[in-house]
Amino acid sequence: xxxxxxxxxxxxxxxxxxxxxxxxxxxxxxxxxxxxxxxxxxxxxxxxxxxxxxxxxxxxxxxxxxxxxxxxxxxxxxxxxxxxxxxxxxx
Numbered sequence: 001x002x003x004x005x006x007x008x009x010x011x012x013x014x015x016x017x018x019x020x021x022x023x024x025x026x027x028x029x030x031x032x033x034x035x036x037x038x039x040x041x042x043x044x045x046x047x048x049x050x051x052x053x054x055x056x057x058x059x060x061x062x063x064x065x066x067x068x069x070x071x072x073x074x075x076x077x078x079x080x081x082x083x084x085x086x087x088x089x090x091x
Contacts, residue, residue, distance in 0.1 A: 036077050048081040 001009075007025055011018045032050050035042050042050040057073045081089075 039075065044082075046082055046084055048079055048085055051078050051080055052076070053078045 003025065007018055007021050010016070010025070011021045032042050036050060036052050039052050041052060052075050055074050055076055058071050059068055060071050061068050
């Protein structure tokens with residue numbers, strides 16, 4: 001399902017015009033990105049959490065050049081589904 005499919009589904013189910021739904025979905029995504037950028041997690045009860053995971057510094061190898069390089073510590077975004085969400089999907 002794409003973002004366009006989600007917008008169409010919401011517009012169909014709620015009767016709200018697609019422009020408003022698109023603006024709302026875009027605003028939601030911007031709010032989540034901004035929160036994660038500030039290292040603040042986003043919790044949506046019954047759905048899941050958008051969280052920031054910290055990856056430790058590690059040493060990697062470039063096999064073709066036979067060299068090692070250090071990958072610095074960094075953050076990555078992740079999604080952790082709620083228990084009820086997981087149970088509904090498992091059915």
